[in-house]
Amino acid sequence: xxxxxxxxxxxxxxxxxxxxxxxxxxxxxxxxxxxxxxxxxxxxxxxxxxxxxxxxxxxxxx
Numbered sequence: 001x002x003x004x005x006x007x008x009x010x011x012x013x014x015x016x017x018x019x020x021x022x023x024x025x026x027x028x029x030x031x032x033x034x035x036x037x038x039x040x041x042x043x044x045x046x047x048x049x050x051x052x053x054x055x056x057x058x059x060x061x062x
Contacts, residue, residue: 008042011035 011034018028039045 007038008035008044011038 011031015028015031015035018024018031039048
């Protein structure tokens with residue numbers, strides 16, 4: 001769990017800087033994929049899924 005959280009922070013920070021400096025390319029794609037992969041295995045996965053479901057429900061009711 002500690003390693004997963006550390007990797008989420010590492011990839012999240014790298015993704016932040018890639019997007020901040022507009023360095024979007026294959027490296028940013030790999031970084032965002034790895035960030036998502038490791039984020040999904042943390043405790044944040046449940047609230048993120050519920051938030052995404054509520055956004056989809058709200059959009060479908062428009």
